[in-house]
Amino acid sequence: MLHRLVGLLRLATCALGVMATVQAVAAAPQRADEEPCRADYQIQARYEESERRIVGRALVRYVNRTRDTIPDLQFHLYWNAFASTRSTHLASSGGTTRGGLVKDGEFGWTRLTSVVAGGEELVGGLEHISPDDGNPDDRTVARVRLKQPIKPGAEQMVELRWESRMPRVRRRTGWKDDFLFAAHWFPKLGVWEAGNGWNCHQFHPSTEFYANYGWYDVELDLPRKYEGKVGASGVQEGPARVEGDRVVTRFLAPGSADRGVPDRLGKAPLLHDFAWTADPDFVVVKNTFHWDEWAARFPEEVDRTALALGRAKEDVRVRDVDVTVLIQPERLAQAGRHFDATCTALFFYGLWWGEYPYAHITCVDPAWGGAAAGGMEYPTLFTAGTDLWARQIQQTPESVTVHEAGHQFWHGLVGNNEFEAAWLDEGFNTFTQNDALWLRYGKSARTTRYAGFHHDGVNLVRGPGGGRVADALALERVGLPWLGELELLPATDVLRWWRDQPLLSSTISRVDPRHSERNGYLLDPDTDPIDRHGWLYADGTSYRVNSYRRTANALRSLEGLVGSERFLRGMRRHSQDWRLDHPYPDDFFRSFQEGAQVDVQWYFDQVFRSTATVDWQLSVNERKVEPARGHVVDAEGRFVPAPAPDAADKPRWRPEILVRRKGALLLPLEVELRFEDGHVVRRAWTREEQERTTWWKPIKPDESREARLTSVVLDPDRRWTFDMDLSDNQWHVRRDEVAPLRHAERTFAHWTQVLHWIGGLGG
């Protein structure tokens, strides 16, 4: 009902003509004129350690809120992606996953043993389908036809029984010794979309998840050694029950206190997934995020946000949240940093995009050898990832923790279809993560690793070697006939530290986390457009670049285009409109423009739906204006000899500035000219002008000044982050002579140490 009200309000806003500009926005497919269906799960599952087996039973309450009649059910059986190397998931990744090649004994699968709906056993009619690629060996999607279709507005109870073998953690889920991480581990219904039918894609290596919202009530039966060492989505309901050598733990997601209680945006919290983890080695650290503490630390950001959203400060506050960190004992010293980073996400994301509505959140530090489970998000539970000696200046694990905790908002609360538009959460989250990191931690340090330790500093160039000849000359290794490669004097970590003397020779280097967006985007700027189904990108690099960095980069420039206040309003509007719902790209474009009150559809079309790029190039020359020679025309139109120059006249200078644009991306561009008399001139090159020509001269040929140019800078406010090469966007009359000396000195210092050390072999 609330959803409908929001929809009506939106329509009313348009109808009132509050923003006429938005009228021009192309209408997106109306997928969401009806409320999304709802799926509640009640699950009992038992884990048998000896066979790595899970036997489970789920009672699913499915509510059809569309006007469609649903004739069948489609399930994701995600673990079948790890059943064999012929599954679409493993076949398209060459059998390799995040955690390396899947070996014998590490495969996993899920088998539905019973599907009962309307009192009838349907499993006999179960069929596996491959809607994306037709692969007959892929069994990640199953379908059963219902005897009684689900009518509009009706609800259907379905009882599922299944058994599965847990895979070794190679991508997101599985076991490593006693460490268990169970994600997308039960047969899960796809999403019935009004007018479109089931949206239930196969599990590809470059796709994630999509599901309806609902409630979860899950009882886990595990070996007793896991007592008190289990974490899961939601909140543990009551104490764990010990039954012989087993322990049974029940979780409710959302927790009982949150169920049915509307949050500050007026929606009762729901979730679209349930994950759990267990490890006898976990150290359980509990703490609480308090809004007041964080608001006192960042009052300017609270004020800025409240002002931009046109709300009172009290209206942007968010709830306090209990935080549990499940951490490995050897990394216990980093528990506080995991907590702090989680709070960073809860505070900034909550402030900007609306509060985290659940009472609890769990941060999991995967076990050694289980890193492939790290860096992943599930509702109210996420996995981070760190190393033993990670330092805060590197923002590890802060970066990944903020990112994964941030997914509670982008994808947890705004549940886009990650199969078809992963960028709607990954890119939005990357963008927000970088802003949050910047505000909380500032720049991150570039470090050099010696024997696991991270030294705060880097060298401009590495040590000697780097190729066959160079390695041989540097006495590191040499290729010998028959014997192969023989290592002579390789600079192993401790030796390298002594050789480099990093305290003496390295440069402290800091990185603005936001710069990673552009640099990441430029790794692959034009293979695919951003808006593409996850498995249809050219390759994994294109998927990652487009879904994460390029989208974040596009949002950064969007902020530059519309201004930070409007940007905040637009994004907040999208977050609010689609909270606990399933937006698609056009929904975002519409919501943003309505919220920001701008018409930037041209920007969305160019940036999100094309592969256009841009590289502006600046060339500057300055000429002294010579006195005229020959004959000039006088007032009566006659040619007369040019007058002799007056010695008292000051010389005049004519700047010759040429801006070239390579690439088809058209963005309004400013140029700033500074003169030695302090005068500053700004000129703009509009998109319309750029449509006509690929070059621009901001200074007319007859313009001249007494003052000489001191600098010319394209895009002086750094609104745009797309430029393929920023090194030709500025011109300064004074060259920097000191910086090259400063950095060359560090190289010299480095090599004094390196050469002295290697010289020790001679004597």
Added chain:
Amino acid sequence: MVDSRGPWPSLLPAEGDAREGRGIVLDALRGAVSRPAAWGAVLLAQALLAAIPGLMAHEWLSRAMGANYAPGSLLVDLDALFRHDHKESLAALDAQVGLVGAALALVSVLLGCFVAGGWLQVFLERTEGETLRRFAFGGARWFWRFARVAFVGLLLAALCTWVVRGPAWNHVVLSGLCGVPSSDWSALETLDSELAAWRLRFAQDLAHALGIAFVFAWGDWTRTRMALFDTNSAAWAGLCTLWTLVRHPLRTLGASATLFGVEAALLLLLGLLSRSMEATIHRTGEAWPTIALLVLALLALLLRVVLRGARYHAAVHVSRQVVTPILRPDPWKDTVGGPGGPRYPIGGDEHVVQL
């Protein structure tokens, strides 16, 4: 009579050679510091070698920055945007410096052979003054012999590497002691914690570093032995040195380790000063600490050059005490006669000595 190849080094302990422990180290430091011509020349040579990569970097930086960056904007740090925009040429610079630097490393090893000969000549001769001339003479005199020692040292380093990082380590330590299957030798995920894996890797790295440090120390003592006895065979001298090191580990390696400790402490001190200068640049954005950084870098190099000299001084001193002189055949053992005059066999028919 003077040997045609140069002054014959004395095997006899010099005055004060009875000192031990700290006295040896202080003497060694004094001995090296008091030869400014020697360490000055070595410092200059090594600094000139290191200047080549420095100049390459300067040339690249000047070209990359050109007139395209506001003065001062890249002084503190070459930011991520700059590095990305120039990543191809930066990678090319890295490769060029890596190759040129590798050649310089080889030159540096040969320079080390020369320098070792120079230091030993200076310390072994009783002559005073003319340090630079004697240093150069010693460097040339033993150069090829020490080059052979360097080659043997390289083979020993390769052996050490093979043992600590090769099949021996993998089979004995990883598979045998830790139960890691061969498929997991690189990742060590079989171990039950990151700490266990880190400890194992660190132990391996440390063992390798200690092994290489031993090879370097062995080289110092071998060269000293060859200079003392003026022998030619690097392999034989190396074996004898190995035996000496095993027999007198505290007196020999103890001196080396003490000097290494002094070097490490001084480098740490200079390193911390250097860091504070680097941090000052970051804090203030000013350029002057660059000069201080350069001075500190040269000072660190100077200290290391002097300490390398001191190691040879200590090695000479200790070797004179612990190395058994080689038994050479004495052609005059059974004869009598004045210097330069005729020699007569003792107990021969022509001459009878009556007491």
